[in-house]
Amino acid sequence: MATIADVAQHAGVSRSTVSHALSGKRPISLATRERINEAIIALKFTPNAGAKALATSKSSIMGLVISITPEEFAPATMQYVLVVSETARSLGYDVLMVTEVDGAEGITRVTDSNLVDGVLVLDVKRHDDRAVSILGARQPGVLMGYAEGNESLDSVDLDFAAAGRLLVRHLFDYGHREVIFITFPEELFAQSVGFAWRFRDAAVDTAAELGVSLNIVYGGTNPVRRYQGVEEALDRHPTATALLVHNEGVLVDLPMLLAQRRLSVPRDLSVVSVFSEQFGSMFSLPYTAIEASPKPVATRAVQLLAARIADRERPVVSELLEPVLIDRGSSRAI
Amino acid sequence: MATIADVAQHAGVSRSTVSHALSGKRPISLATRERINEAIIALKFTPNAGAKALATSKSSIMGLVISITPEEFAPATMQYVLVVSETARSLGYDVLMVTEVDGAEGITRVTDSNLVDGVLVLDVKRHDDRAVSILGARQPGVLMGYAEGNESLDSVDLDFAAAGRLLVRHLFDYGHREVIFITFPEELFAQSVGFAWRFRDAAVDTAAELGVSLNIVYGGTNPVRRYQGVEEALDRHPTATALLVHNEGVLVDLPMLLAQRRLSVPRDLSVVSVFSEQFGSMFSLPYTAIEASPKPVATRAVQLLAARIADRERPVVSELLEPVLIDRGSSRAI
DNA sequence: CTGAAAGCGCTTACAG
DNA sequence: CTGAAAGCGCTTACAG
Numbered sequence: 001m002a003t004i005a006d007v008a009q010h011a012g013v014s015r016s017t018v019s020h021a022l023s024g025k026r027p028i029s030l031a032t033r034e035r036i037n038e039a040i041i042a043l044k045f046t047p048n049a050g051a052k053a054l055a056t057s058k059s060s061i062m063g064l065v066i067s068i069t070p071e072e073f074a075p076a077t078m079q080y081v082l083v084v085s086e087t088a089r090s091l092g093y094d095v096l097m098v099t100e101v102d103g104a105e106g107i108t109r110v111t112d113s114n115l116v117d118g119v120l121v122l123d124v125k126r127h128d129d130r131a132v133s134i135l136g137a138r139q140p141g142v143l144m145g146y147a148e149g150n151e152s153l154d155s156v157d158l159d160f161a162a163a164g165r166l167l168v169r170h171l172f173d174y175g176h177r178e179v180i181f182i183t184f185p186e187e188l189f190a191q192s193v194g195f196a197w198r199f200r201d202a203a204v205d206t207a208a209e210l211g212v213s214l215n216i217v218y219g220g221t222n223p224v225r226r227y228q229g230v231e232e233a234l235d236r237h238p239t240a241t242a243l244l245v246h247n248e249g250v251l252v253d254l255p256m257l258l259a260q261r262r263l264s265v266p267r268d269l270s271v272v273s274v275f276s277e278q279f280g281s282m283f284s285l286p287y288t289a290i291e292a293s294p295k296p297v298a299t300r301a302v303q304l305l306a307a308r309i310a311d312r313e314r315p316v317v318s319e320l321l322e323p324v325l326i327d328r329g330s331s332r333a334i
Numbered sequence: 335m336a337t338i339a340d341v342a343q344h345a346g347v348s349r350s351t352v353s354h355a356l357s358g359k360r361p362i363s364l365a366t367r368e369r370i371n372e373a374i375i376a377l378k379f380t381p382n383a384g385a386k387a388l389a390t391s392k393s394s395i396m397g398l399v400i401s402i403t404p405e406e407f408a409p410a411t412m413q414y415v416l417v418v419s420e421t422a423r424s425l426g427y428d429v430l431m432v433t434e435v436d437g438a439e440g441i442t443r444v445t446d447s448n449l450v451d452g453v454l455v456l457d458v459k460r461h462d463d464r465a466v467s468i469l470g471a472r473q474p475g476v477l478m479g480y481a482e483g484n485e486s487l488d489s490v491d492l493d494f495a496a497a498g499r500l501l502v503r504h505l506f507d508y509g510h511r512e513v514i515f516i517t518f519p520e521e522l523f524a525q526s527v528g529f530a531w532r533f534r535d536a537a538v539d540t541a542a543e544l545g546v547s548l549n550i551v552y553g554g555t556n557p558v559r560r561y562q563g564v565e566e567a568l569d570r571h572p573t574a575t576a577l578l579v580h581n582e583g584v585l586v587d588l589p590m591l592l593a594q595r596r597l598s599v600p601r602d603l604s605v606v607s608v609f610s611e612q613f614g615s616m617f618s619l620p621y622t623a624i625e626a627s628p629k630p631v632a633t634r635a636v637q638l639l640a641a642r643i644a645d646r647e648r649p650v651v652s653e654l655l656e657p658v659l660i661d662r663g664s665s666r667a668i
Numbered sequence: 669c670t671g672a673a674a675g676c677g678c679t680t681a682c683a684g
Numbered sequence: 685c686t687g688a689a690a691g692c693g694c695t696t697a698c699a700g
Contacts, residue, residue, distance in 0.1 A: 001446070001472065003693055014671045019695060029669060046446035050393060051693035053384030054676050061430070068416055078412040082402055085433040094449065096395070097429045099419040112335075112380035115428065138335065223618040252617055256590040283586055284557040337677055348687045353679060363685060385677035388692050 002043035010039035022047065053114070062088050062305060063116040065098040065107060065130060067123060076248050076294070079278055080122055080144065083298035091306045093117070104133035111137035118305045120144060124155070126192030140308040144301045146194040152316060154308055156300045159320035160195050160274075163290045164202030166323055167244055167272050170288075172210045174333045176242040176270060179207070179214050180233050183246045186218045199246050199274070215240065219247045227253050234261065241334050242270040245287075251275055252283050270331035277326070287330040290323045297321060336377035344373035356381065387448070396422050396639060397450040399432040399441060399464060401457060410582050410628070413612060414456055414478065417632035425640045427451070438467035445471035452639045454478060458489070460526030474642040478635045480528040486650060488642055490634045493654035494529050494608075497624045498536030500657055501578055501606050504622075506544045508667040510576040510604060513541070513548050514567050517580045520552045533580050533608070549574065553581040561587050568595065575668050576604040579621075585609055586617050604665035611660070621664040624657045631655060 004022075008015045013032055020026045021036045028036070039045070053059040064084055066077065085095045096116055100106035103121070107130055110116045117139055121130050124145025131153055134141035143155035171179055181203060188196045200216070207214035217233040220226035226249055234240075245251055251273060258265060265271050265286070275285060276292040300319060307314060338356075342349045347366055354360045355370045362370070373379070387393040398418055400411065419429045430450055434440035437455070441464055444450045451473055455464050458479025465487055468475035477489035505513055515537060522530045534550070541548035551567040554560035560583055568574075579585055585607060592599060599605050599620070609619060610626040634653060641648060 001448075004695095005693080015694085016672080016696075017670055020670090023695080025696090027669065032670085044446070046443075048388065048693050049447040049449040050384045050387030050391075051676090052695080054382070054388050054678080054692090055694040055696085057384075057676075059384060064431075066416075078415075081412075081415070081431070082400075082433060085431045089434060094444070095431045097398075097415070097419045097431060099416060100423060109380075110428070112378070113383040114335075115383040223615055227618060249616070252586065256593060259590060260593055281557055282583070284561060338679095339677080349678085350680075350688080351686055354686090357679080359680090361685065366686085382677050385692090386679080388676090388694080389678040389680085391692075 001048075002045040004045070004047070006043055007036065007039045007045050010043060011035040057114065058117055058309075059115060060093050061096050061116045062093045062302070063096050063098045063107070063110045063119040065103050065119055065121045067101070067103045067130075068099065076276070076279060076292075077122065079276060079294040080298045083295050084120060084302055087299045087302040088306075091302065093302075093306065104129045107133040107137065107141070111139045114138075118142070118309050120301055120305055124157075124194050126194060126197065140305065140312065142301050142305040142308065144297055146198065146318075146320075151318065154304045154317050156297055156304060156317075156319040157194065157321070158290075158293050158297060159323055160198040161202035162320070163274055163323035164199040164246075165206045166325060167274075167290060168203050168206040168210065168212060168214070170272060170325065171242045171244065171270065171331065172212055174242075174270065174331055176334060177212055178237065178240045179212055179242045179244050180217060180237050180240045181207075181214050181244045181246075182217045182219060182230060182233065182250050184219050185221045187221060189218075196246075203244065203246075214244075219250050223249070223253070226250055227257060230254070230257055231261075234263075240269075242272070242331065245271065245273040248275060248279065251285055251287070255284070255286070265330050266332040270334075272331050286328055288328045289326055291326055293321055293324075335382075336379040338379070338381070340377055341370065341373045341379050344377060345369040391448065392451055392643075393449060394426055395428045395430050395450045396636070397430050397432045397441070397444045397453040399437050399453055399455045401435070401437045401464075402433065410610070410613060410626070411456065413610060413628040414632045417629050418454060418636055421633045421636040422640075425636065427636075427640065438463045441467040441471065441475070445473045448472075452476070452643050454635055454639055458491075458528050460528060460531065474639065474646065476635050476639040476642065478631055480532065480652075480654075485652065488638045488651050490631055490638060490651075490653040491528065491655070492624075492627050492631060493657055494532040495536035496654070497608055497657035498533040498580075499540045500659060501608075501624060502537050502540040502544065502546060502548070504606060504659065505576045505578065505604065505665065506546055508576075508604065508665055510668060511546055512571065512574045513546055513576045513578055514551060514571050514574045515541075515548050515578045515580075516551045516553060516564060516567065516584050518553050519555045521555060523552075530580075537578065537580075548578075553584050557583070557587070560584055561591060564588070564591055565595075568597075574603075576606070576665065579605065579607040582609060582613065585619055585621070589618070589620070599664050600666040604668075606665050620662055622662045623660055625660055627655055627658075 004018050008018045021028045088095045098106040119141040121143050124143045124147045128147040131147045145157050184196045220229045263269050271287045273287045273289040276294050338349050342352045355362045422429045432440040453475040455477050458477045458481045462481040465481045479491050518530045554563045597603050605621045607621045607623040610628050
C-alpha cells in the first residue's frame, strides 16, 4: 500500500507538504497541490488510520454503548444505531459498537486504549455506572437519555416527563376520568431506566392533579405474560374509557388483542401512546401518539459529542426535546 | 496516560520485555513477569490501540457492512448485529459499523485505511458489488448470505433453498395441493437478495415437482399494501388450504388479519413460515416455521472471518446451515 | 510556500 | 531469559 512517503516522492515534494495538502492546514501552491493530487490518485493513496491515530491521538471513532437487556425491545434500538452511524459518518467519524454486558467496563476498555474519541450511551439509567465510567475517562461522552447526578455530562433525550403530562392532559381534556396506563416491566423501573420512570412519574402526578384515576399496569417480560397482563387490566377495569400505552411490545399486540375483544378504537376505548413514526408504520399502529423521535435524539447526540470532542471547555448541555403529539384519531371526547 | 516505556521503567526492564510479557511471545522469568504486572496495575497501563495497529498492521477490528434498504425489516437485522458483536469480542475483535448507502465504497474506505482487519457483509445479493469490493481489498471478508460467482469468498448462510423445499414438502405430506406463498417485495428480487430468491425458486420447483399449486404473492413495501396484498390473495384463492409465508413484515400482521377474517389456524388454514425463535416470541407468532438461525449464522461468520484473518491460505468454505423445522402446530393434515 | 527531523507508542528481528 | 534499536506511517513544531 502506498504511504505518504510514496506520494511525496511521486509528486517530488516532502512528506510534510503532502500531509499539509491533505489536512489543508497550511497554504499549498496550486502547482504542487495538483501534483500531489495526481500522485494520490495514481498511487491510490489512503492514509493509514492507525498511524494517524497515533500521531494525533484521535481515532475519528465514536463508541456506541448498547446494553441489550432481555426486557428491552430490540426493534426500537436499531433505529438509533442506524441514525447514529449515519450522522457520525457525515461528521467524519466511524462508529464502534460497545455491547459488552458490563457497559462500564466496555467504556473503559475502548477509552483507555484510545480506540475511540468519545462515547455515546443508549438507554441511560437513573444512576448509571456508565456515566461514572465516562467521567473517569480521558474522552468525553454523551448520554442519549437522562442520568441523575451527572449534570457534568452532555445529554439529550425526548422530554418523557412532558410526554407523560401531555398525554394525560390530552385524555383529561377529552373527558376521560378512568384510564389504564400500561408501562414497561417492573424490571426496567428497578434499573431506573430513564424513559420509563420519567414518563410514569409525570403521568401519575398529572393524573393526581387533574383527578384522573390512573391504573398502572406493568408489562410482562415475555409475550404471553405481556398479553395476559393487558387482558387482565381490561377485565379489572371495565369502566375505563382510555388506554395510555408506553410499551412497544404491548403496542404490537394491541390491535389484535382489542379486535379479539371486539373493542373498537376510539368508539369503545380511546388509545394514546408513545412510539416513533417508523415503528408505527412497521407495525401499522393506528394510534395517536407522542413521536418517540429516535432520529432527532440520535442526530443531536452525535452532534453534541462531536462538538464536545472539538471543545472540551464548552458549556455542558442537557437537552430535552419537546414532545410532539401526532393525532391519528384513536382518542375521542366522551 | 502510561505508556509501555513507563511500565518498563517502573518494572526496571526494557520495553521489549514488557511487550513480550504482554503478548506472551517469549518466555519471561517469573520474577520479572510479576514486577511487570505490578507496574501495569500501578500505572493502569492499557496498550494504545493506534500504536499497536501501526506496528502490527492489525487493528483487531472487524467491519460489519449493513445496507438498510427501506424494503427490509430492521428488527430482524438487530439480532445479527448483536451476535456479531458479542462473538467478535469473544475472539478479541471490536466491531465497526459500515452503514453507508454505497456499501462497496464503505468497504474500500475502511479496508484501504487499514481501519479493519476484515469485513462481514449482511444481506448479500446474488451479484453483489460488495463482494467485488472485498476481492479488491487487502483484507478478507465473509458473506452472511450467498453471492453467485464469488466462490473465492468464505460465506455462511441458512440453506434457504433447502428451507423452501422442506416447507413445501411438509405441506404436501399433509395433503395440501393449493398453497398461497407470500414472499418479499419484488424489489428484493430485483436486487436478487439471496434469502429471497433462493427460497422462492426452491419452493416453486418443489411445488411443480410435487404437483402443488403454489400461488406467489409479493409482499407490499409498506404496511398498508402489505396487509392488502394478503387480503387480496386470500380473496383470490378461497380454496387454498395453506399459507407459506416468507416475510417478517407480513408475519407480524398475520395473526390479526386472520382473526379478523375469522380464520382459525390450523383448522381453516395451515400456516408455515420462516422466522427466528426470538423474532417469533417478540411478536407471539404461533406458527410452525423454519428457524431463521441468526445466531448460528452470525457466530459462524465471525469465526470464519477470524480464521481467515489468521490464515489467508486456508481453503475457502461456503457453509449452508441445514434448516430446522420447529413445529408449533399451525399446520395439519387435510 | 516548503522541508528536515523529531515524535506518537507500540512490535520485532537481531544480538547476546 | 533479556535489551538496544529500527521501523510502522503519520503530524507538527521548527526553521527557512
